Amino acid sequence: MIGRARSASLLALLAVVCVTAAISVRGLWSGTNGEGWKETIRSDAKGYYGYLQAIFIRHDLGEEDFVREYVNETPNGTLNKYFAGTSLMMAPWFGIGHAFALNDDGVPQNGTSEYEQKAISIGAWVYLLTGLLALRALFLGLGVRDALVAWAVTGLALGTPLLQYTALQPGWSHIYSFCAVSVFLLTVHHLAVGGSVRWALASGLLFGLIVLIRPVNMMVLLAVPIVAGDQTKPAIERLLRHRWMLVGSVLLAASVVFIQPLLWLAQTGRFIEWGYAGEGFYWTRPEVFKVLVGFRRGLFLYTPIMLLGAIGALWLWRVDRTRCMWSLIYWAVSTYVISSWWIWYYGGGFGSRAYVDHFPVLAIAMVLMLHRVGPILWLAARVFMALCIGLNLAQTWQYHHGFLHAECMDRERYAYSFLRFDDAHRNKLGGNYQEAPYHPNGMDVILTESCDLDNPCHYWSGWWVEHEKAFSNRMVCRFSAEANYGIGFRAGTDVLPTDRWLFLEVGLQRYDELPEGSLPILGVTELINEKDSSYYYQSFPMNPVPGTPGVWEQVEYRIPVPPLSAGDRLYFYLWNQNYAGDCLIDDVFMRVSAVRPY
Numbered sequence: 001m002i003g004r005a006r007s008a009s010l011l012a013l014l015a016v017v018c019v020t021a022a023i024s025v026r027g028l029w030s031g032t033n034g035e036g037w038k039e040t041i042r043s044d045a046k047g048y049y050g051y052l053q054a055i056f057i058r059h060d061l062g063e064e065d066f067v068r069e070y071v072n073e074t075p076n077g078t079l080n081k082y083f084a085g086t087s088l089m090m091a092p093w094f095g096i097g098h099a100f101a102l103n104d105d106g107v108p109q110n111g112t113s114e115y116e117q118k119a120i121s122i123g124a125w126v127y128l129l130t131g132l133l134a135l136r137a138l139f140l141g142l143g144v145r146d147a148l149v150a151w152a153v154t155g156l157a158l159g160t161p162l163l164q165y166t167a168l169q170p171g172w173s174h175i176y177s178f179c180a181v182s183v184f185l186l187t188v189h190h191l192a193v194g195g196s197v198r199w200a201l202a203s204g205l206l207f208g209l210i211v212l213i214r215p216v217n218m219m220v221l222l223a224v225p226i227v228a229g230d231q232t233k234p235a236i237e238r239l240l241r242h243r244w245m246l247v248g249s250v251l252l253a254a255s256v257v258f259i260q261p262l263l264w265l266a267q268t269g270r271f272i273e274w275g276y277a278g279e280g281f282y283w284t285r286p287e288v289f290k291v292l293v294g295f296r297r298g299l300f301l302y303t304p305i306m307l308l309g310a311i312g313a314l315w316l317w318r319v320d321r322t323r324c325m326w327s328l329i330y331w332a333v334s335t336y337v338i339s340s341w342w343i344w345y346y347g348g349g350f351g352s353r354a355y356v357d358h359f360p361v362l363a364i365a366m367v368l369m370l371h372r373v374g375p376i377l378w379l380a381a382r383v384f385m386a387l388c389i390g391l392n393l394a395q396t397w398q399y400h401h402g403f404l405h406a407e408c409m410d411r412e413r414y415a416y417s418f419l420r421f422d423d424a425h426r427n428k429l430g431g432n433y434q435e436a437p438y439h440p441n442g443m444d445v446i447l448t449e450s451c452d453l454d455n456p457c458h459y460w461s462g463w464w465v466e467h468e469k470a471f472s473n474r475m476v477c478r479f480s481a482e483a484n485y486g487i488g489f490r491a492g493t494d495v496l497p498t499d500r501w502l503f504l505e506v507g508l509q510r511y512d513e514l515p516e517g518s519l520p521i522l523g524v525t526e527l528i529n530e531k532d533s534s535y536y537y538q539s540f541p542m543n544p545v546p547g548t549p550g551v552w553e554q555v556e557y558r559i560p561v562p563p564l565s566a567g568d569r570l571y572f573y574l575w576n577q578n579y580a581g582d583c584l585i586d587d588v589f590m591r592v593s594a595v596r597p598y
């Protein structure tokens with residue numbers, strides 16, 4: 001009878017894992033050309049995966065070639081910027097995939113074959129299954145009814161970016177953190193309800209793993225009272241009576257965390273390093289509002305199911321003030337830490353990915369609240385969760401099919417693309433509006449120039465013509481089937497500083513005579529060294545959203561640029577790719593700032 005009563009949540013759990021795997025196979029493994037699996041290891045994932053390649057294949061840890069994304073050069077060797085916990089959890093799946101690759105002479109042997117990439121993806125499914133099984137056991141152990149547990153695991157798996165970072169981006173750290181945190185919470189619950197104190201050893205091991213994956217997630221200790229409730233103090237007292245078990249759990253946690261200093265030692269000869277050079281926290285100016293409700297990546301906007309977690313944390317005051325207080329503390333601390341990171345939206349990606357690590361904790365208050373509400377509110381909650389799942393599935397599809405911008409979403413872009421699925425809205429969002437480089441001591445404005453195209457300019461150059469529809473005066477830059485380059489900015493290290501990150505603030509007026517006339521045009525940032533070799537190139541569609549024909553509209557960009565070396569030149573220009581665009585440009589503006597030393 002008990003088994004049958006609890007079958008709904010288990011079936012739901014297995015169903016969502018199967019759905020996730022199916023999305024993986026179709027969306028990641030196949031992609032648009034049958035070789036989507038090649039995108040498994042990219043961006044941040046290159047750094048985590050890089051440990052495995054360097055240690056087990058190339059044997060060059062500390063002597064790797066410089067890679068701007070994740071390998072930093074130091075006086076004593078190269079340094080992988082990332083922490084190694086994700087690599088540790090990837091390792092078994094990497095090993096399985098590489099074993100298959102070694103037995104197939106027709107594939108690369110450097111870790112980039114289809115075998116390794118797909119094995120990493122399968123590993124993510126297993127970690128999702130493990131994490132959800134742990135949460136299911138935890139929720140049932142807290143007395144939550146099975147039907148609600150079924151909805152909770154379904155909502156977490158399909159109604160949040162957990163789906164994205166399991167099915168489509170399994171190389172990122174978030175599914176691994178989600179799994180480790182979920183199992184950690186379950187071990188804490190076993191301790192709290194009087195289970196063997198040996199569970200403390202498992203808790204210590206898992207806590208060390210959580211820290212090794214992402215050190216700031218050590219805040220998960222704040223979740224102990226949320227899980228244990230009024231049993232927190234008795235559980236701690238019982239653990240203190242078994243001091244050797246407590247010491248053992250601390251030593252296990254420390255031994256796992258110590259893997260990282262050992263890797264640093266192997267790379268640079270030092271036990272302590274900071275791989276995130278040029279990055280850090282702004283502890284005095286967290287972007288809380290943007291992180292929670294902003295159009296770029298706001299938690300409650302893209303993952304509204306988490307509103308139930310926030311409401312639940314407040315609602316618990318009625319029935320369990322210990323859990324209420326610690327749930328609110330956890331919300332406050334996690335949000336403060338997440339929103340204090342210098343690039344508070346965490347670069348390109350879908351949804352508020354930094355919160356994925358914390359979903360197991362934030363969901364506890366949600367299920368405890370919904371377990372106690374009446375039938376009408378429970379019905380309303382199920383309808384709301386179903387809508388949240390639908391929204392997440394729809395926007396995940398949009399993200400991978402050219403309807404959402406990977407990094408620079410704002411109010412205008414969000415309104416343009418909201419629940420649009422037609423080709424008329426596909427691949428129409430562009431622009432570049434990034435956060436300024438990390439600058440704890442501020443930035444210095446190096447140069448500023450406005451150019452109306454009617455008077456001589458020092459840094460802006462190109463060719464322009466008289467036009468009756470000019471925004472100001474008579475001259476405009478005209479892009480057409482006869483012109484692929486028309487206007488650009490150039491400055492060298494005779495005026496720009498070296499060894500300091502730069503930040504470009506660009507503005508211009510754009511006029512489309514015909515619908516989407518400027519759509520094919522790209523904005524390009526390029527760095528060229530003294531040997532006339534281009535070593536940095538970044539391009540983007542110039543339009544944040546399609547222009548309104550017959551109307552002059554202001555377009556702005558915010559572009560971080562890596563430090564220059566002596567003799568380098570910085571270029572920003574518009575490129576009419578394939579001569580396909582047709583528009584007017586007028587009144588351009590550039591401000592270049594440099595990060596102050598820190």
